[in-house]
Amino acid sequence: xxxxxxxxxxxxxxxxxxxxxxxVEWARLSADQLVTVSIxxxxxxxxxxxxxxxxxxxxxxxTELAMALTEPEQTVARRKEASVVLEMLPRLxxxxxxxxxxxxxxxxxxxxxxxxxxxLVAEVEDALVGVAAGLNQTQLCRKTTALVAHADxxxxxxxxxxxxxxxxxxxxxxPDGMAKLTWILPAAEAHVVFEQLxxxxxxxxxxxxTTDQKRSDALLDRLRRTKGDWNVRTFVTVSMETLMGLTNxxxxxxxxxxxxxxxxxxxxxxGPWRGILLDQYRHATAITTDTYRPTTLMxxxxxxxxxxxxxxxxxSSPIQEYxxxxxxxxxxxxxxxxxxxxxxxxxxxxxxxxxxxxxxGTSHWTTPTGRHYTTRPFEY
Numbered sequence: 001x002x003x004x005x006x007x008x009x010x011x012x013x014x015x016x017x018x019x020x021x022x023x024v025e026w027a028r029l030s031a032d033q034l035v036t037v038s039i040x041x042x043x044x045x046x047x048x049x050x051x052x053x054x055x056x057x058x059x060x061x062x063t064e065l066a067m068a069l070t071e072p073e074q075t076v077a078r079r080k081e082a083s084v085v086l087e088m089l090p091r092l093x094x095x096x097x098x099x100x101x102x103x104x105x106x107x108x109x110x111x112x113x114x115x116x117x118x119x120l121v122a123e124v125e126d127a128l129v130g131v132a133a134g135l136n137q138t139q140l141c142r143k144t145t146a147l148v149a150h151a152d153x154x155x156x157x158x159x160x161x162x163x164x165x166x167x168x169x170x171x172x173x174x175p176d177g178m179a180k181l182t183w184i185l186p187a188a189e190a191h192v193v194f195e196q197l198x199x200x201x202x203x204x205x206x207x208x209x210t211t212d213q214k215r216s217d218a219l220l221d222r223l224r225r226t227k228g229d230w231n232v233r234t235f236v237t238v239s240m241e242t243l244m245g246l247t248n249x250x251x252x253x254x255x256x257x258x259x260x261x262x263x264x265x266x267x268x269x270x271g272p273w274r275g276i277l278l279d280q281y282r283h284a285t286a287i288t289t290d291t292y293r294p295t296t297l298m299x300x301x302x303x304x305x306x307x308x309x310x311x312x313x314x315x316s317s318p319i320q321e322y323x324x325x326x327x328x329x330x331x332x333x334x335x336x337x338x339x340x341x342x343x344x345x346x347x348x349x350x351x352x353x354x355x356x357x358x359x360x361g362t363s364h365w366t367t368p369t370g371r372h373y374t375t376r377p378f379e380y
Contacts, residue, residue, distance in 0.1 A: 021190065024045075032369040033287075036152055043099025057083040085110040088121060089127045100133040105140050112144045115159065122152045136235050138316035142257035142307075149250035149258040157248045160186075163365055184185035187256050195255075197222070235303055237380055238264040241328075252380060254308030294319040294322050296308045302340045307378035312345035313365055314373075321346045325355050338362060 019365040029037065059065055062080055068071040085106055086093045092109060095101040109128065111252045132140055148154040153270045170182040183190075200218035201211055209217070235254035241247045242261050251264020261266075294302065302322055310317045319340035324331050329336040336357070341349065349355060361377030 033370075034214050035369065035371070042102065046096050046099040046102050049103040050093065052079075053083040053086055053093075056080045057086055062228055073307060082107050082110065088113070089125050090141075091125055092132060095129070095133055105135075105137050107133065107266075108137060108141050109144050112148050113127070113201060115155065116148065120148075123151055124148060134313075134374065134376075136314045137329065139309075139314075142316075146250070146252070147257045153261070154247040155248060156250060156258070157260050157262065160263070186263065188234075188236075188253060188267055189257055191253055191256050195234060231314055234267065235300070235369070236264050236267040237304055252307065254303055256308075282285055294338055298333070298335065298338065301335055305335060305378065306340045309340075310342040311339045311363055311375050312341055312349070313375045314344060315345055317342035317344070323349060325357055 002016045029279075056065075056076075056079055059080065062076045066076040067213055069076065079286045088110060089106070092101060096103060096106050099140060100113050109124075109132070113124050116124065124144065127147050128140075130142065132144070135143060164186050169184075172180045172182070174180055183200055185193075188221070197215045197218045199212035200221070204214050204218070236251050236259070237249035237254070238261075239247070239249055242249045242251065243265060248261040250258040250261060251267070253259045253264075253267070288297070299322060303319055307317060309315070309371055310319055318342045321341055322338050323346050324333065325337050339357075354366045357362065363375040365373045365375070365378075
């Protein structure tokens with residue numbers, strides 16, 4: 001196990017890593033050692049993905065390769081197309097080779113920057129190279145989209161308008177008398193629909209239905225017009241310059257990410273406004289109170305401050321509850337001492353997990369096994 005731990009600390013997969021993992025005596029591993037082995041296995045997988053991409057980049061005949069791999073040629077061709085990421089994003093690709101980033105996350109970045117000029121691609125990569133390994137796929141996608149939108153706001157606006165033409169509803173049969181409807185529509189409208197379905201589902205009486213089943217029933221009720229008005233709140237953050245039409249910088253739809261300037265202006269016109277002050281780190285900062293429960297305004301502020309998602313490391317679920325970092329009354333009920341969490345991580349936080357927050361807004365989580373993880377504050 002000492003050899004495995006050394007492999008993890010070097011952050012560089014070696015030729016002996018596979019044999020080390022395969023030779024592990026599983027019954028003798030502690031919980032902390034199992035975490036180490038899982039991390040090493042992911043590192044090895046990522047390194048192998050880099051090797052495959054490097055080989056595909058130099059393969060002239062995808063037909064022969066598809067035959068050898070018993071894969072459809074279209075699948076191999078798509079993978080070969082994705083191998084351009086090795087030249088497009090060389091520093092992130094190096095993180096893939098070292099096992100710090102997996103292919104899914106790297107390819108998600110490639111898909112979002114492929115429309116940019118080489119100079120802008122390098123600018124986005126500059127901003128991602130130090131943080132990408134610490135973000136899950138959803139967080140990395142949102143971060144990349146925001147960077148792309150800020151680097152090329154007019155181009156992003158144009159692509160959003162073009163993409164809206166692809167809205168559609170698709171039907172696909174499933175086994176056992178079921179079917180699947182897929183609805184593709186602009187993010188702002190989709191977010192409002194989903195939030196309303198969540199609220200409708202929560203208002204239904206307690207029974208043996210799951211939340212997913214209740215949302216499905218609520219949608220059917222809406223389509224059959226057995227439900228009344230729409231009454232959900234959604235949060236969009238937009239600069240005053242964009243609101244006034246002076247720039248096309250994107251807005252931020254809480255729980256989704258960047259949206260086009262036009263979509264942000266449209267959402268802003270249909271609800272109350274709040275003024276948010278950003279500090280030198282571009283993080284939101286504001287009010288305090290001496291009560292235990294956060295006020296409605298504090299919850300709204302915490303929602304905006306976290307970008308609408310749980311602040312636990314690696315989680316991208318919507319905020320459901322608010323937690324005091326330093327327990328009340330030792331810690332005040334103020335934004336600096338509050339964090340928005342999903343219900344799962346709120347309960348897990350009290351299972352011997354400790355959280356501290358640095359002055360720059362970064363949260364530090366310590367697990368029961370003594371491992372440390374960080375969550376950076378949301379930037380607008």
